[in-house]
Amino acid sequence: MTAGTMPAHMSAMEPASRVPVWRRLLRSRSGLVGLILTGVVVVAALMAMLQLTPFDPVSQRPVDRFSSPNLTYLFGTDQFGRDIFSRVAAGAGTSLLVAIVAVAVASLVGTAAGVVAGYFGPPVSPPVLGVANVLFAFPPLLLALALASALTRTWFTVAIAIAIVYVPIFIRVSRGPVLALREADFVRASRVLGFTTARILFRHVVPNITAVIIVQVTLAMSWAVLTEASLSFVGLGTPPPAPALGSMVLDAKSMVTSAWWTMVAPGAMIIVFVVGLNLLGDGLRDALDPRYDADR
Amino acid sequence: MTDQRVRRRGRRLARRLVEIGLTLVGVAVLVFVTLRVIPGDQITASLGTEAGDLTSAQLDALRAYYGIDEPLVNQFTGWLGSVLTGNLGVSQGSGQSVLDMTLSALPITLELAVIATAIGLVIGIPLALLSASRPNSLRDAAAQTVGLAGLAIPSFLLGSLLIAYVSKWFRYNPNSLGFARLQEDPSLNLQQMLFPALVLGFGLAAPIMRTARSSLLEVQSQDFVRTAHGKGVAPGRIRTRHVLRAALIPIVTMTGIQFGYLLGGAIVVEQIFSVPGLGRQVLLGLQQKEYAVVQSTVLVIALLFVLVNLVTDQLYRVVDPRVRAA
Numbered sequence: 001m002t003a004g005t006m007p008a009h010m011s012a013m014e015p016a017s018r019v020p021v022w023r024r025l026l027r028s029r030s031g032l033v034g035l036i037l038t039g040v041v042v043v044a045a046l047m048a049m050l051q052l053t054p055f056d057p058v059s060q061r062p063v064d065r066f067s068s069p070n071l072t073y074l075f076g077t078d079q080f081g082r083d084i085f086s087r088v089a090a091g092a093g094t095s096l097l098v099a100i101v102a103v104a105v106a107s108l109v110g111t112a113a114g115v116v117a118g119y120f121g122p123p124v125s126p127p128v129l130g131v132a133n134v135l136f137a138f139p140p141l142l143l144a145l146a147l148a149s150a151l152t153r154t155w156f157t158v159a160i161a162i163a164i165v166y167v168p169i170f171i172r173v174s175r176g177p178v179l180a181l182r183e184a185d186f187v188r189a190s191r192v193l194g195f196t197t198a199r200i201l202f203r204h205v206v207p208n209i210t211a212v213i214i215v216q217v218t219l220a221m222s223w224a225v226l227t228e229a230s231l232s233f234v235g236l237g238t239p240p241p242a243p244a245l246g247s248m249v250l251d252a253k254s255m256v257t258s259a260w261w262t263m264v265a266p267g268a269m270i271i272v273f274v275v276g277l278n279l280l281g282d283g284l285r286d287a288l289d290p291r292y293d294a295d296r
Numbered sequence: 297m298t299d300q301r302v303r304r305r306g307r308r309l310a311r312r313l314v315e316i317g318l319t320l321v322g323v324a325v326l327v328f329v330t331l332r333v334i335p336g337d338q339i340t341a342s343l344g345t346e347a348g349d350l351t352s353a354q355l356d357a358l359r360a361y362y363g364i365d366e367p368l369v370n371q372f373t374g375w376l377g378s379v380l381t382g383n384l385g386v387s388q389g390s391g392q393s394v395l396d397m398t399l400s401a402l403p404i405t406l407e408l409a410v411i412a413t414a415i416g417l418v419i420g421i422p423l424a425l426l427s428a429s430r431p432n433s434l435r436d437a438a439a440q441t442v443g444l445a446g447l448a449i450p451s452f453l454l455g456s457l458l459i460a461y462v463s464k465w466f467r468y469n470p471n472s473l474g475f476a477r478l479q480e481d482p483s484l485n486l487q488q489m490l491f492p493a494l495v496l497g498f499g500l501a502a503p504i505m506r507t508a509r510s511s512l513l514e515v516q517s518q519d520f521v522r523t524a525h526g527k528g529v530a531p532g533r534i535r536t537r538h539v540l541r542a543a544l545i546p547i548v549t550m551t552g553i554q555f556g557y558l559l560g561g562a563i564v565v566e567q568i569f570s571v572p573g574l575g576r577q578v579l580l581g582l583q584q585k586e587y588a589v590v591q592s593t594v595l596v597i598a599l600l601f602v603l604v605n606l607v608t609d610q611l612y613r614v615v616d617p618r619v620r621a622a
Binding site for chain 2: 130131133134135137138139140141142145146147149150222226229230233234235236246249250252253254256257263267270271274275278279
């Protein structure tokens with residue numbers, strides 16, 4: 001989104017906004033599919049959080065080890081006879097929790113910093129952009145890895161590590177449009193009318209960047225899910241015995257050729273989650289941006 | 297006129313370099329602070345539970361020996377000073393200098409990154425051309441599905457599956473043999489690079505394809521393309537010579553960024569396929585709490601990453617004469 005397109009974007013808002021956003025989201029194919037796939041993961045995660053899974057995800061039943069999928073164990077069991085269905089649901093819960101907390105922190109901190117830097121310019125912006133540049137100077141996974149290993153490992157510190165990596169992206173995404181909005185006629189008018197800065201920011205500037213931020217949130221969630229899984233795959237994620245999708249794939253690596261189901265379930269869960277979030281992001285972008293036609 | 301332009305370019309580059317210098321100082325501070333927070337110090341890491349048997353005097357002596365009894369600021373300036381003079385520290389475990397380790401790992405990581413990027417471009421660009429040639433058609437949907445798969449299938453999953461099934465079905469696993477360097481055994485080396493590069497390249501194809509597709513779609517609707525059609529230029533030629541050429545900038549940016557990620561971000565894939573590159577050096581260092589190794593390697597990776605981005609920016613000028621004129 002560039003400065004030049006902003007006014008056209010907002011004047012085009014009127015006819016399109018008669019249809020509520022969620023209706024337009026459901027009407028787009030990617031939005032609908034994305035919503036369904038993400039919904040599947042959320043339901044599984046909620047099952048685990050409310051302890052509604054058929055088995056305890058960490059309890060071992062050696063008699064039933066390496067059962068292939070059947071009616072009792074829907075996705076089979078692993079080398080300790082643990083129910084993979086319950087474990088995958090619990091892993092989805094961990095993923096979801098980490099992703100939500102990480103993205104909530106990153107989007108709040110990053111957007112606040114980006115809006116302030118964009119609206120006030122120097123002397124506020126150079127330190128903000130400097131910090132963003134430093135964080136941008138690392139390949140993201142490397143930074144998450146280093147940060148996650150610096151803290152005592154819990155799901156929360158993993159989430160914070162991922163959040164720190166994503167803060168500069170939210171700074172960048174929110175600052176750009178704010179630079180343009182600062183000079184927009186209606187914001188200038190608000191200043192002339194003597195509105196307080198807080199009112200201008202919260203009532204006039206921030207509402208105009210929510211669409212961009214919401215789309216970025218879904219993409220950030222999908223990246224957070226992948227990063228959490230990668231961290232637990234290399235043994236630096238949520239510590240055992242809590243099931244994590246990445247460490248389940250790692251365990252399955254040595255047994256997949258004799259017990260394929262040990263890798264299929266956690267792998268599929270990650271893919272469904274990431275695909276769902278990406279499609280949801282595409283659908284939201286189309287639904288929130290009136291310049292796109294629903295059937296494009 | 298040209299003189300003025302050269303001077304302006306020189307000033308712009310100088311400003312970028314100052315900015316980069318400041319960023320790298322920030323990077324060094326962040327790396328240093330992060331690693332000093334890691335629970336447990338180097339002594340407990342190298343001696344394990346036996347560290348508990350040491351008297352406090354012995355502990356103090358060891359701390360003094362490793363220099364971790366000094367104030368943090370002194371430790372930091374000392375470390376930065378020696379890094380700037382080319383001394384990256386020594387690995388406690390192997391006694392090797394981190395500079396030697398890094399110099400031996402760097403070409404491996406670079407080789408892997410170059411091959412993976414090539415594979416990413418070879419998959420990503422044709423897919424984008426295919427999908428942009430008829431938007432919203434079946435072939436567009438198919439190409440986009442491949443792109444989404446590249447985005448959503450984690451590299452560790454693809455890598456684990458590849459290594460497990462190829463060695464089961466074909467009894468072929470070059471990565472289980474000791475790693476061969478390109479100059480020692482080129483044939484074995486390339487075989488060992490094949491699977492990790494394929495996994496990374498597949499993941500790389502997705503962002504390249506998505507960026508290229510939207511860039512192509514935008515350029516396609518411009519007047520000069522219609523003019524070319526009107527002049528009767530062959531559609532295939534328009535697509536590659538006119539449209540792709542004009543759509544290159546975002547593609548170059550995305551490829552540059554992704555290439556930079558590979559220099560330190562190939563951690564997981566290097567780990568799965570036992571490729572002794574920079575990523576694996578960091579991971580091993582983290583696991584063994586080797587401050588010196590991790591600090592210096594991460595700093596080197598960040599430096600490379602920033603340099604790659606600088607080079608990418610300069611590439612715009614080569615790719616697009618419009619930027620050169622501006």
